[in-house]
Amino acid sequence: MKFGVVRFPGSCDEVDAQLAASRAGGTVLLWHGDRDLQGVDAVIVPGGFSYGDYLRAGAIARFSPVMGSVRRFAHDGGLVLGICNGFQVLCEAGLLPGALLPNVGLRFLCRQVDCTVVNAGTPFTCACGEGDRLSIPVKHTTGRFYAPDEVLEGMEAHGQIVLRYAPGCNPNGSVRDIAGVANPEGNVFGLMPHPEHAVDLLTGSRDGLVVFQSMRDHTGGAVAA
Amino acid sequence: MGSAHRELGLTDAEYRLICEQLERDPNRVELAMFSLLWSEHCAYKHSRKLLRLLPTHGERMVMGPGENAGAVDVGGGRVIAFKVESHNHPSAVEPFQGAATGVGGILRDIFAIGARPIAILDSLRFGEADSPRSRYLLDRVVAGIGHYGNSIGVPTVGGEVFFEGPYEQNCLVNAMCVGLAPRERLIRSAAAGPGNLLVLMGASTGRDGIGGASVLASAELDEEDESKRPSVQIGDPFEEKRLLECCLELLDAGLLVSLQDLGAAGLSSSAAEMASKGGVGLDVDVDRVPLREADMEPFEIMVSESQERMLCVIEPPALEDVLERCERWEVRAAAIGAVTDGARLRVRCGEEVVGDVPVSALVDDCPLYDLDPAPPAGGAGRLYPPPARSLSSDEPAEILLALVGSANLASRRPLFEQYDSIVQSRTVRRPAQADAAVLALEGGGAIAISIDGNGRRVACDPYRGAMEAVFECAANLACVGAEPLGLTNCLNFGNPEKPHIAWQLERAVAGLADACRALDVPVVGGNVSLYNEGGEGPIYPTPVVGIVGELPDPARAGRLGFHRPGDAVAFVGPFQASLPGSELAKLRGEPLPDGLPELDPAALRGALEAVRDAVRSGAVTSAHDAAGGGFAVAVAECCLAGGLGARIDFGGAGERLLELLFGEGPGGFVLSGPRESLDALAQRIAVTVFGEVGGDALVFSHDDGELVVTVNRLRAAHDGGLGRVIGA
Numbered sequence: 001m002k003f004g005v006v007r008f009p010g011s012c013d014e015v016d017a018q019l020a021a022s023r024a025g026g027t028v029l030l031w032h033g034d035r036d037l038q039g040v041d042a043v044i045v046p047g048g049f050s051y052g053d054y055l056r057a058g059a060i061a062r063f064s065p066v067m068g069s070v071r072r073f074a075h076d077g078g079l080v081l082g083i084c085n086g087f088q089v090l091c092e093a094g095l096l097p098g099a100l101l102p103n104v105g106l107r108f109l110c111r112q113v114d115c116t117v118v119n120a121g122t123p124f125t126c127a128c129g130e131g132d133r134l135s136i137p138v139k140h141t142t143g144r145f146y147a148p149d150e151v152l153e154g155m156e157a158h159g160q161i162v163l164r165y166a167p168g169c170n171p172n173g174s175v176r177d178i179a180g181v182a183n184p185e186g187n188v189f190g191l192m193p194h195p196e197h198a199v200d201l202l203t204g205s206r207d208g209l210v211v212f213q214s215m216r217d218h219t220g221g222a223v224a225a
Numbered sequence: 226m227g228s229a230h231r232e233l234g235l236t237d238a239e240y241r242l243i244c245e246q247l248e249r250d251p252n253r254v255e256l257a258m259f260s261l262l263w264s265e266h267c268a269y270k271h272s273r274k275l276l277r278l279l280p281t282h283g284e285r286m287v288m289g290p291g292e293n294a295g296a297v298d299v300g301g302g303r304v305i306a307f308k309v310e311s312h313n314h315p316s317a318v319e320p321f322q323g324a325a326t327g328v329g330g331i332l333r334d335i336f337a338i339g340a341r342p343i344a345i346l347d348s349l350r351f352g353e354a355d356s357p358r359s360r361y362l363l364d365r366v367v368a369g370i371g372h373y374g375n376s377i378g379v380p381t382v383g384g385e386v387f388f389e390g391p392y393e394q395n396c397l398v399n400a401m402c403v404g405l406a407p408r409e410r411l412i413r414s415a416a417a418g419p420g421n422l423l424v425l426m427g428a429s430t431g432r433d434g435i436g437g438a439s440v441l442a443s444a445e446l447d448e449e450d451e452s453k454r455p456s457v458q459i460g461d462p463f464e465e466k467r468l469l470e471c472c473l474e475l476l477d478a479g480l481l482v483s484l485q486d487l488g489a490a491g492l493s494s495s496a497a498e499m500a501s502k503g504g505v506g507l508d509v510d511v512d513r514v515p516l517r518e519a520d521m522e523p524f525e526i527m528v529s530e531s532q533e534r535m536l537c538v539i540e541p542p543a544l545e546d547v548l549e550r551c552e553r554w555e556v557r558a559a560a561i562g563a564v565t566d567g568a569r570l571r572v573r574c575g576e577e578v579v580g581d582v583p584v585s586a587l588v589d590d591c592p593l594y595d596l597d598p599a600p601p602a603g604g605a606g607r608l609y610p611p612p613a614r615s616l617s618s619d620e621p622a623e624i625l626l627a628l629v630g631s632a633n634l635a636s637r638r639p640l641f642e643q644y645d646s647i648v649q650s651r652t653v654r655r656p657a658q659a660d661a662a663v664l665a666l667e668g669g670g671a672i673a674i675s676i677d678g679n680g681r682r683v684a685c686d687p688y689r690g691a692m693e694a695v696f697e698c699a700a701n702l703a704c705v706g707a708e709p710l711g712l713t714n715c716l717n718f719g720n721p722e723k724p725h726i727a728w729q730l731e732r733a734v735a736g737l738a739d740a741c742r743a744l745d746v747p748v749v750g751g752n753v754s755l756y757n758e759g760g761e762g763p764i765y766p767t768p769v770v771g772i773v774g775e776l777p778d779p780a781r782a783g784r785l786g787f788h789r790p791g792d793a794v795a796f797v798g799p800f801q802a803s804l805p806g807s808e809l810a811k812l813r814g815e816p817l818p819d820g821l822p823e824l825d826p827a828a829l830r831g832a833l834e835a836v837r838d839a840v841r842s843g844a845v846t847s848a849h850d851a852a853g854g855g856f857a858v859a860v861a862e863c864c865l866a867g868g869l870g871a872r873i874d875f876g877g878a879g880e881r882l883l884e885l886l887f888g889e890g891p892g893g894f895v896l897s898g899p900r901e902s903l904d905a906l907a908q909r910i911a912v913t914v915f916g917e918v919g920g921d922a923l924v925f926s927h928d929d930g931e932l933v934v935t936v937n938r939l940r941a942a943h944d945g946g947l948g949r950v951i952g953a
Contacts, residue, residue: 009466012466015650049375052464107643108645110647203653
């Protein structure tokens with residue numbers, strides 16, 4: 001299993017994502033200007049402020065050369081995980097439905113929150129049980145998930161709502177407490193909480209590790225050198 | 226003699242000295258450079274002599290004062306670099322950009338020596354919390370710090386905020402950065418090798434921040450500060466993020482001879498410092514500096530404080546490789562000059578020489594002034610008006626609730642939640658989990674960091690107050706099990722030309738020096754910010770102290786909250802509670818006392834070591850030092866952090882009840898753990914009170930009665946305290 005972690009200028013959590021993924025497999029950094037995905041089994045679009053997040057969070061990153069390859073990779077069924085800014089990029093790129101709006105508090109918010117696994121049938125949650133509560137931090141200014149009602153109904157029907165904030169834990173005003181969503185095919189997953197910052201009890205929690213383990217299990221489990 | 230120099234902040238005598246050095250009148254470029262390099266901000270002309278009192282040597286010190294940042298060895302070939310710096314006046318004039326560029330500037334100091342920034346802490350002071358200006362400044366300063374730190378991917382792991390009347394006009398914004406480097410990557414700023422190239426990297430140069438160091442940082446604030454807004458720089462963390470990654474890559478590839486950031490006084494001071502340290506000269510061609518505005522004058526280019534720029538020296542054959550790597554990171558880079566044999570800084574504009582001065586005249590020959598200290602007539606109580614009375618009750622439970630909800634002691638959650646405290650995956654103790662931030666290091670071990678400085682207590686007694694700041698900071702480290710390795714400080718004071726300010730400065734530096742010697746902690750660097758006063762008088766003298774320590778096992782890092790019902794609670798240490806100068810005295814509107822009680826450095830050190838050992842050995846469940854609000858507030862904070870009550874019995878208190886509960890002083894700690902562990906500790910330090918963790922209320926019982934407050938009531942007061950200030 002080889003994870004590729006995209007590095008944009010302005011990415012902040014790419015090394016953290018690499019560290020976390022390395023607990024489940026091999027990892028390589030993918031430079032934003034390169035189109036070659038180096039034969040990875042899964043792509044992680046990490047958190048941070050790609051291209052300074054000028055214009056709108058994620059709006060510039062989607063035009064980068066590497067994202068052209070990621071889009072094709074996703075269309076071919078490859079696993080793509082977008083965390084925080086990566087989630088924003090995937091929404092901007094049209095790989096995920098909905099959009100991320102400024103938090104209701106209008107401020108940056110860094111907080112450990114509880115999330116509930118709504119769909120344990122995706123490649124990103126298959127090592128969880130449905131209803132599992134995961135303690136994972138959020139840290140963002142623009143994390144309020146929004147989609148029109150009719151889109152949300154469709155998403156609910158197709159099991160695309162993968163992760164919700166636990167009752168009372170919604171930090172940003174996301175519609176229906178949505179914390180993470182998948183595309184209809186289930187191979188692209190974006191979430192605002194940072195599972196890569198919850199992989200070691202020493203730094204607070206290891207509940208996020210299950211996302212990377214799920215990806216490994218789904219892919220077949222072999223650990224690349 | 227013209228008068229241009231006076232508008233630039235130079236005295237007539239200083240101007241004459243410049244003419245003597247040059248053996249002619251300086252031209253416009255030269256005068257601009259002198260005015261900045263000879264400003265208080267750059268030349269430390271009122272503080273340099275005093276700073277020589279500070280101990281600057283230690284076994285573990287790798288870099289000391291004079292470099293861009295200090296550094297200490299943490300074993301395994303790793304060093305920790307750190308420094309604190311002020312951005313007070315820019316923040317008073319334009320709080321968002323002032324605070325943001327304060328963070329940007331201190332980050333550059335750290336990566337200028339080859340270290341990757343791994344943590345930011347900040348120390349903030351504003352006027353009273355009910356002032357609209359304080360609320361505005363707090364909101365924008367916190368947003369500015371978060372904007373820069375969050376965007377660049379460096380966690381903000383700690384800090385402190387106090388609200389006091391004397392900071393109403395002149396807020397304080399001090400930012401500390403901590404970096405990590407493999408020892409072999411450390412680089413100095415000394416230029417070397419005549420014929421080597423000088424390369425300017427990063428943002429283009431514009432007209433922003435011209436005269437920042439002299440106009441803003443080295444004069445008192447006044448009514449016309451609005452007009453100084455253009456002197457505040459604009460920060461771009463995205464530019465700096467690329468610059469940071471690019472510089473570290475160039476260092477890893479061994480392509481740089483020396484590296485220096487551009488801060489106050491821009492190119493002038495960076496080039497002069499690099500040349501001075503290397504004993505060489507530099508030629509700078511302003512024609513080759515990438516500009517933001519086309520028609521800039523040579524003097525403007527030389528003194529612009531545009532942010533996100535670095536200057537490096539490279540060997541000529543490395544140029545192509547350096548430029549290619551810069552392009553990959555989308556970092557602008559241009560060779561703008563060369564190292565020369567002569568010890569002169571020569572400014573060219575193409576073929577024309579537009580400035581030519583001896584480096585030593587710029588860097589070394591600024592006159593240093595002796596202070597003329599005298600204690601304030603009538604004492605601290607006359608210099609600073611007493612705060613307005615906001616609490617009239619004598620009832621202990623009401624006092625406790627008022628204190629835990631007061632602006633200075635209330636929960637900082639609404640502030641620190643605006644900062645990313647976890648990026649880079651090292652944060653073992655986040656804000657409010659322990660007295661100090663703890664970061665685990667790759668390859669084992671951990672460091673702990675705290676930043677402290679209670680200006681009100683320094684105002685009462687500059688010598689003992691400054692000592693207390695050092696012991697308080699070291700106590701925070703002891704509570705997580707860390708041993709101090711090095712200290713950085715930022716001296717925030719008023720106008721040193723006034724005798725009572727000179728006296729505060731001199732006494733405070735003596736206190737810092739003696740406390741550092743008592744703890745064997747070297748001062749590895751720091752910053753001085755003077756002229757912090759407006760029309761209504763000076764700020765409280767505020768030496769801010771940041772200490773970095775180490776602990777062997779991050780898994781055993783201490784926590785502040787009670788954790789296990791049934792644990793014994795002990796109040797330990799050579800603590801002498803006294804009410805004058807305390808938070809309670811402030812709420813009661815009492816005037817500042819003239820002097821603080823004497824303290825015993827050896828006993829304080831012994832207590833720190835005993836607590837540190839107890840935490841490291843895992844013998845205690847929690848450790849917290851008693852600071853603002855005294856013993857009662859410290860215990861309340863342990864209850865709040867752990868969500869558990871406690872029952873404390875301290876027998877006969879009599880008339881000293883309020884003093885015992887709320888009196889302040891150094892050297893007191895609240896520990897919880899198995900009774901036998903605390904009994905064992907009693908053989909090393911004084912244990913004054915015992916109690917037990919449990920229940921849902923905090924109960925203090927004494928011979929004359931009981932004080933009972935539920936943890937829920939404490940929480941409501943504590944959590945809501947700052948909400949009123951920031952409108953969250």
